[in-house]
Amino acid sequence: xxxxxxxxxxxRGLTKRYGDxxxxxxxxxxxxxxxxxxxxxxxxxGKTTILMAVAGFVLPNEGSILLDxxxxxxxxPERRNFGMVFQGYALFPHMSVAENVAFPLRVRGLSRAxxxxxxxxxxxxxxLSSFAERLPRQLSGGQQQRVALARALxxxxxxxxxxxxxSALDKKLRAELQxxxxxxxRRVGRTFINVTHDQEEALSLSDRIAIxxxxxxxxxxxxxxLYENPRxxxxxxxxxxxxxxxxxxxxxxxxxxxxxxxDTELRQHAMAIPGSTETVLLSLRxxxxxxxxxxxxAENEVEAHIRSWSYLGSGFSIVAGLPGIGxxxxxAPANHAHEALRDGAPIRLGWDADAAKPVQEDA
Amino acid sequence: MDGSYSPGRSAQLLAWSTALYLVLPILIIxxxxxxxxxxxxxPQESLSLRxxxxxxxxxxxxxxxxxxxxxxxxxTILSVVVGTLCAIGCWRISSRATELIRALMLLPLIIxxxxxxxxxxxxFGPLDLLDRFLGVVIAHGVTGVPYVVITVSTALAAFDPRLxxxxxxxxxxxxxxxxxxxxxxxxxxxxxxxxxxxxHSWDELVMVLFIASRDVFTLPRRIWDGINENVDPAIAAVxxxxxxxxxxxxxxxxxxxxxxET
Numbered sequence: 001x002x003x004x005x006x007x008x009x010x011x012r013g014l015t016k017r018y019g020d021x022x023x024x025x026x027x028x029x030x031x032x033x034x035x036x037x038x039x040x041x042x043x044x045x046g047k048t049t050i051l052m053a054v055a056g057f058v059l060p061n062e063g064s065i066l067l068d069x070x071x072x073x074x075x076x077p078e079r080r081n082f083g084m085v086f087q088g089y090a091l092f093p094h095m096s097v098a099e100n101v102a103f104p105l106r107v108r109g110l111s112r113a114x115x116x117x118x119x120x121x122x123x124x125x126x127x128l129s130s131f132a133e134r135l136p137r138q139l140s141g142g143q144q145q146r147v148a149l150a151r152a153l154x155x156x157x158x159x160x161x162x163x164x165x166x167s168a169l170d171k172k173l174r175a176e177l178q179x180x181x182x183x184x185x186r187r188v189g190r191t192f193i194n195v196t197h198d199q200e201e202a203l204s205l206s207d208r209i210a211i212x213x214x215x216x217x218x219x220x221x222x223x224x225x226l227y228e229n230p231r232x233x234x235x236x237x238x239x240x241x242x243x244x245x246x247x248x249x250x251x252x253x254x255x256x257x258x259x260x261x262x263d264t265e266l267r268q269h270a271m272a273i274p275g276s277t278e279t280v281l282l283s284l285r286x287x288x289x290x291x292x293x294x295x296x297x298a299e300n301e302v303e304a305h306i307r308s309w310s311y312l313g314s315g316f317s318i319v320a321g322l323p324g325i326g327x328x329x330x331x332a333p334a335n336h337a338h339e340a341l342r343d344g345a346p347i348r349l350g351w352d353a354d355a356a357k358p359v360q361e362d363a
Numbered sequence: 364m365d366g367s368y369s370p371g372r373s374a375q376l377l378a379w380s381t382a383l384y385l386v387l388p389i390l391i392i393x394x395x396x397x398x399x400x401x402x403x404x405x406p407q408e409s410l411s412l413r414x415x416x417x418x419x420x421x422x423x424x425x426x427x428x429x430x431x432x433x434x435x436x437x438x439t440i441l442s443v444v445v446g447t448l449c450a451i452g453c454w455r456i457s458s459r460a461t462e463l464i465r466a467l468m469l470l471p472l473i474i475x476x477x478x479x480x481x482x483x484x485x486x487f488g489p490l491d492l493l494d495r496f497l498g499v500v501i502a503h504g505v506t507g508v509p510y511v512v513i514t515v516s517t518a519l520a521a522f523d524p525r526l527x528x529x530x531x532x533x534x535x536x537x538x539x540x541x542x543x544x545x546x547x548x549x550x551x552x553x554x555x556x557x558x559x560x561x562x563h564s565w566d567e568l569v570m571v572l573f574i575a576s577r578d579v580f581t582l583p584r585r586i587w588d589g590i591n592e593n594v595d596p597a598i599a600a601v602x603x604x605x606x607x608x609x610x611x612x613x614x615x616x617x618x619x620x621x622x623x624e625t
Binding site for chain 1: 523526528529530531532534535543544547
């Protein structure tokens, strides 16, 4: 496989309507050379429609798609030269693994010798050389997935499009193939666009995530940045878990804003809370909350009681009731003395002034 | 099926009598074809193959068998090409209009063949297709189309449309996709439709009675004439040959289906 640099893709104001239903609502997105971008959203968010428009199977009503600055919006799929891994893989059942991988080369009229060499290289890449003569149905789900990858990469495509590539696999295999997909991306150095509804997959695979809901692009950025700085309630809730606290601005001190929820005062970094704001919606990740030992202090301290808890192996998940605030989910590490975890037991919770992030209510 | 309840006595009785009802008229031909008498009857003293020998030794019968075979092959090719293209076209476009076209394609099955035959007679006269090989091939080919449309449409309904998307996404043109992806996947459906179209032509009588007379003299036509003129048991022997050949084709179809499934 040649070491051609990846290609850049620009999506400009893409809109797709089906009758009265707007599947994609003026989405604009720039995908850089060699980037691994994931379109993440619940079902019906328009992520697959965007991918299909990039692939050429869906003609948008408005907007354009540019590959390295050239408009390809109206180009039929067979002339775009994009590799694609379909949901369920779409391997040709009547062809062997080698014939499947050779298919894109065959349609390009390559000689048999040239084809064989490239097919061997592609199957080596996904470690399936010894399965070349098998039929797809004689392979496991994970192997089929790798055949689909080899087939999508064998013709040096400008882009690789992945439509829920791991959704059909069980959890353990999914984790393995995530690793493989990541290392494959590094090795081939091509631009990958992935679609998924699985936030863990998105976080672990992507250089950048674009979060979609109801056909709109809500926020996009590097995985860690999005997780730490969700713009809206939807993003905070969809990417990982979060607690939400509606608070009123009480007063300001040097670098902090003091918020009031019922009788409780919360201390929050003043950053990202504009001066005129009166009420704030805070997103507080369960793992940013600590169970305080007797005598231990924190910038924010609240009294609570345990409503329920469950053991997760790697730690505990606790639902704590806070008077005047409501229920809050807390993740505690496994080294916590769990004799103290009884339903109804009083606990003290604490978090730093920068732990909670102000987010916007969803439009 | 293992583990399921076996059906009750009355249900079994009903099933067996239905099966007998369907095959008895065919089974009665077997002893008659083996009769030792010189007229249509059950064997009296011993079984005999003399009527099979008569048929296979008669140039008229052999000529009709051969002619029927050639006509069936030619009209099957016509039915398969037209029916397959129509089914694929309707499947690809898939609109209300194509639903209508697909229904229209089934008309030859719905319209009584005698009505169809009268129509053909009117048109074939001026076109000089009466009593012509080509005329019979066209008539049988067109009326065989529905079988192919039905079986190919069924095969296409089971075809995963993502395979076509995958092929085109990898750069395949429409004709490459058709040749390398769609046709191999629906080949068993095309084959089944072809067999039905072949059988349809192979034992078709009513249209042949109208549009052929002397030069084209198919096997069913000769049987028909044989019954009208004399009650030679050779007819039973021919019928047996006809049945066995048809059975062979159906078994072939079953075999092909099974091979596809494993």
